[in-house]
Amino acid sequence: MSGYSIKVPPESRHAIREAASIVRLTLEKKQGSSSLYLPIIEMLEFTLPKLDNEFNFEVLPKSVMQSNHGLTIPEQKTIMLREDVYERALDGCGRDRMTAAHELGHYILHSNLEITLARTNEELRPFEDSEWQANCFGGEILMPYTKKDLLKGKAPQEIADLCGVSLEAATYQSKFFR
Structure with missing residues (x-):
């Protein structure tokens, strides 16, 4: 997707968390690893294509993107x-x-939707916003609630280091470990 907010069927953080957890567990099982740090690029390049033979992952130059x-x-x-x-x-x-996890969120959450790119001036509620949903998925798959016992009480910088995310993302996601 393009960073444009598109109205999609509503999904709660809890539902997105469950989807991210299932995807993460499936990818980890296929790869044979379950560390706190999810190798998202390796998952997109090598693991997901083994699970979905129609999946395509492309790396394109800046001149194209x-x-x-x-x-x-x-x-x-x-x-x-x-x-x-x-x-x-x-x-x-x-x-x-x-960014990679966010795009995986669009792929998982929005693949079976008939989305029209009719942008609207109406204020979208977060749970109906394609970008919010993909951001939520990205946070949940890289800093999973299922591993909250390992993350709860840690400073955001430590979470960022352990999970390989930005300090901003770790600070935001850590609010949900309480």
Whole structure:
């Protein structure tokens, strides 16, 4: 997707958390690993294609992607990352890892929807906003509630280091571990 908020069927944080948990467990089981740090790029490149043979993961140059860091085209079962974002995510940059997880959120949550790109001036409620849902999924898959006992009480910087996310993302997500 493109960063534009699109009205989608409502999903609660709890429902998105459950979806992220199932996806994470499935990917971990297929890869044979269950550490706190989820290797999101490796999951997109190697693990997800083994689970869904129609899935496409593409890394495209900035000249093609332009200002888009990532795009998901659910009807084509495709996630695209801009090359510089991909490289930084591979190097462990939290913000770029979150971009990859966010795009996976669009893929998982919005693949079976008939979405029209009719943008509206109406104020979307967060749980009906495609971008909020994908951000929520990204946070939940990279800093899972299922591992809250390992994360609760830790400073946001420690969560960021353990989970490979930005300090901003860790600070926000840590509110949900209480």
